[in-house]
Each structure stands twice: as C-alpha cells, then as structure tokens.
Amino acid sequence: MHHPFHRRAAAATTAGLVALALLTGCSTASPSSSTGTSSGSAPTTTSGATTASAVLPVASDPIVDTSTTPGLAVTQVLLEDNTDASGAAISDCLQVTISNTSSQEATGLEMFYTMTDATTGASESYYQALDGLSIPAGGSATVWFDGGSGTGHYAENAYSIYRSSTNEIDFTVEVAASGLQIATGTGIKSPGGAEQAD
Numbered sequence: 001m002h003h004p005f006h007r008r009a010a011a012a013t014t015a016g017l018v019a020l021a022l023l024t025g026c027s028t029a030s031p032s033s034s035t036g037t038s039s040g041s042a043p044t045t046t047s048g049a050t051t052a053s054a055v056l057p058v059a060s061d062p063i064v065d066t067s068t069t070p071g072l073a074v075t076q077v078l079l080e081d082n083t084d085a086s087g088a089a090i091s092d093c094l095q096v097t098i099s100n101t102s103s104q105e106a107t108g109l110e111m112f113y114t115m116t117d118a119t120t121g122a123s124e125s126y127y128q129a130l131d132g133l134s135i136p137a138g139g140s141a142t143v144w145f146d147g148g149s150g151t152g153h154y155a156e157n158a159y160s161i162y163r164s165s166t167n168e169i170d171f172t173v174e175v176a177a178s179g180l181q182i183a184t185g186t187g188i189k190s191p192g193g194a195e196q197a198d
Helices: 004-025
Strands: 072-078 094-100 110-117 123-129 140-145 169-177 180-189
Touching (some): 072 169, 094 180
Antiparallel strands (some): 072 094, 094 140, 110 123, 110 169, 169 180
C-alpha cells in the first residue's frame, strides 16, 4: 500500500521537473531567416545579432551625438503592412529603413524610439544599440523589432502600448551613427488590433 505522502512527494517532483523543462526550453524569439536589406551595397555585420531578450522602457534618451555631418536618414518607418527582406508580407512590427548617403561607413548604430497613444496620451520610450549592423557608404539597411533572431532583428516589449492598445499609436524614431548627424523619422499604427501577415 502506497502512503499518501509518497504520492504527493512524487507528484511534486514530477511537477518540478516539468516546470524546469518548460523554463529551460522556452524562448521569446521567433526564428527568422531574414537579414538586413540593402539598396546599392549590402550592410555588413561584425557579429550575428541575436537579441531575443525582453526590453523595458527607458526614462530618457541615452544617445549623445553632436555631429553635424549629414548622410544618415530614416527613410521609412512601418508599423503595419510589413515585409521581410525578400519583400514577403509578415506580421506587424516596428520596421525601420535607414540609408547612408555619406562617404563613410555608418557604424556604432543606435536607435531611440517613442510610441504615444493618440487617444490617452500615454507614451513609452525604448533604446536599442543596433549591434552587429553597419551600413556602407551609399547603402541602406532595414531593421525589425520583432524579437526575431539574425542580423537586423531586435528585441521588443511584447506588452508595450503598440501591442496592447487598439488606439492609434504615433511613433518617433531617432537613429545615430558614429560621426554622422542624428536622423529622425515618424510612423503611425492605425486604430485596431495587430494584423497578421497578408
């Protein structure tokens, strides 16, 4: 005859092993084969940028860039109707295309962006060093804040205003690179929930 205590202890041990397996086996990243896109010359990488960790809002803009040398530009900010590097439709995310019209390679790239709920006025700001990414002179690159892996894919907060609010969300984006003047851009997520890939 089995004692009830032994059954409870065995059940607790089994539950603990299952919980451990779930914790060690889960990941917030959704693998992607997409890489940074280019126009003219391909962006280069110093290392494979794999950023699956969660990100939290920041209280202020940490970017310090006093350069007045032009050449860096934010040419597109998408929050819906997104595409991957091949042009295929993908699920909604913050997608930013950056061009470098200067005569120097854009390195040390970093981005600061703010999202604001147009109805409530609530806002959140985020900072991301664009590790592993550089843009050659005359080239461009696209980055995705989708929690995916690989060059050009960076972490996002799955609980941000962008993901949780059904109101219009307005984005301002600031991109900096070593020795180049800061570039800015804007984008809008229309009212309604997140759309899936078409």
